[in-house]
Amino acid sequence: xxxKPKLHYANGRGKMESIRWLLAAAGVEFEEQxxxxxxxxxxxxxxxxxxxxxxxMVEIDGMKMVQTRAILSxxxxxxxxxxxxxxxxxxxxxYVEGTTDLxxxxxxxxxxxxxxxxxxxxxxxxxxxxxxxxxYEKVLxxxxxxxxxxxxxxxxxxHLLEAILMAEECKSDILSKFPLLQAFKGRISNIPTIKKFLxxxxxxxxxxxxxxxxxxxxxFNV
Amino acid sequence: xxxxxxLTYFNGRGRMESIRWLLAAAGVEFEEDxxxxxEQYLKLIQxxxxxxxxxxLVEIDGMKMVQTKAILSxIAGKHNLYGKGLKExxxxxxYVEGTTDLxxxxxxxPFSPPEAKKKNLPLIIEKAKNRYFPAYEKALKQHGQGxxxxxxxxxxxxHLLEAILMVEEKEPTVLSEFxxxxxxxTRISNMPTIKKFLxxxxxxxxxxxxxxVATVMKILKEG
Numbered sequence: 001x002x003x004k005p006k007l008h009y010a011n012g013r014g015k016m017e018s019i020r021w022l023l024a025a026a027g028v029e030f031e032e033q034x035x036x037x038x039x040x041x042x043x044x045x046x047x048x049x050x051x052x053x054x055x056x057m058v059e060i061d062g063m064k065m066v067q068t069r070a071i072l073s074x075x076x077x078x079x080x081x082x083x084x085x086x087x088x089x090x091x092x093x094x095y096v097e098g099t100t101d102l103x104x105x106x107x108x109x110x111x112x113x114x115x116x117x118x119x120x121x122x123x124x125x126x127x128x129x130x131x132x133x134x135x136y137e138k139v140l141x142x143x144x145x146x147x148x149x150x151x152x153x154x155x156x157x158x159h160l161l162e163a164i165l166m167a168e169e170c171k172s173d174i175l176s177k178f179p180l181l182q183a184f185k186g187r188i189s190n191i192p193t194i195k196k197f198l199x200x201x202x203x204x205x206x207x208x209x210x211x212x213x214x215x216x217x218x219x220f221n222v
Numbered sequence: 223x224x225x226x227x228x229l230t231y232f233n234g235r236g237r238m239e240s241i242r243w244l245l246a247a248a249g250v251e252f253e254e255d256x257x258x259x260x261e262q263y264l265k266l267i268q269x270x271x272x273x274x275x276x277x278x279l280v281e282i283d284g285m286k287m288v289q290t291k292a293i294l295s296x297i298a299g300k301h302n303l304y305g306k307g308l309k310e311x312x313x314x315x316x317y318v319e320g321t322t323d324l325x326x327x328x329x330x331x332p333f334s335p336p337e338a339k340k341k342n343l344p345l346i347i348e349k350a351k352n353r354y355f356p357a358y359e360k361a362l363k364q365h366g367q368g369x370x371x372x373x374x375x376x377x378x379x380x381h382l383l384e385a386i387l388m389v390e391e392k393e394p395t396v397l398s399e400f401x402x403x404x405x406x407x408t409r410i411s412n413m414p415t416i417k418k419f420l421x422x423x424x425x426x427x428x429x430x431x432x433x434x435v436a437t438v439m440k441i442l443k444e445g
């Protein structure tokens with residue numbers, strides 16, 4: 001169906017999940033084409049659809065966009081989730097880079113050798129509770145507002161919620177020392193578009209399982 | 223205290239170099255504070271200057287900005303190097319992510335063990351020749367103008383020039399099959415602000431040496 005953005009990726013979270021979150025938060029319907037085999041990926045490449053031979057790729061507004069961050073920035077600006085001026089944008093960018101770094105560590109966990117898993121889980125918990133969450137807790141505390149930037153809902157809020165939920169999947173009480181983040185989580189989760197995305201049946205993907213990991217390793221030579 | 227942006231980083235390229243390039247291309251004078259000891263670094267953290275306890279740090283327009291990509295986006299937006307409109311911006315962002323991925327591989331090379339270094343350098347050159355440079359050669363061909371996006375210099379052009387020069391330092395003939403990139407390199411290098419930055423005595427930093435690597439590792443207590 002023309003008009004809707006179309007997402008090309010594996011049938012799982014990975015780097016595409018933040019894009020799904022942002023589209024959902026903006027209330028934008030989207031289609032997905034899943035890459036399940038090496039041949040699927042090769043076809044995208046040989047058809048010249050992937051600028052750097054990589055996914056995520058999102059077909060939107062006549063473009064075949066690649067590079068996660070570029071796609072997210074475009075969507076944020078298009079759907080009015082990028083703040084109102086250069087300085088708000090700068091804050092949003094900084095906060096998003098932080099949550100990107102945190103989610104990046106978590107994302108690679110399932111692809112580490114089993115012996116390294118326990119050590120890496122401890123590393124994630126440590127980084128989340130000593131480097132990242134204190135920063136966002138302080139931001140909320142200092143301005144006393146409901147949202148991270150500019151007293152309105154932005155990409156930074158969506159991204160932080162995604163990071164919080166992902167971290168909680170690693171350790172369910174990871175927010176125990178962060179009361180403002182707990183309240184933030186409750187608040188943002190109840191925004192209608194986000195509430196809908198958090199319900200079963202949405203296009204939100206589950207945490208990676210053995211089957212997904214094996215498929216990704218095979219298809220993408222990871 | 224002047225109104226000039228102030229950069230805090232190690233006295234070398236690393237992640238700050240792209241920021242130096244962009245400020246220079248925009249004709250913006252800047253000051254630098256070099257991290258030379260772990261104590262300096264810990265003090266910055268203690269004093270609450272580093273949002274995520276990391277550098278680069280750029281003090282600009284009353285903000286203490288961290289996170290390289292955020293800083294670069296702000297400078298590009300402020301100095302008219304981010305194209306006109308959402309779509310040009312999208313192209314610039316996409317191109318910059320590609321050159322970031324390429325330069326990142328070279329950036330981390332000096333910090334990997336010697337066996338890994340030997341193995342990884344050919345892989346990087348291969349990626350440059352087969353994945354990245356073909357994409358930019360094609361982009362220039364399709365766009366048919368002197369610049370990657372729109373019809374004026376943008377962040378994407380500055381970043382691509384930086385990437386080209388960085389790869390050429392490792393493999394001088396890397397552009398041999400990319401005539402448009404060769405022309406691009408010459409053209410962008412000759413733009414006055416960039417030409418100035420490429421001359422000796424500018425704030426451009428040299429390639430990392432063993433001393434630099436040792437300093438960084440000592441300050442960050444890595445490895």
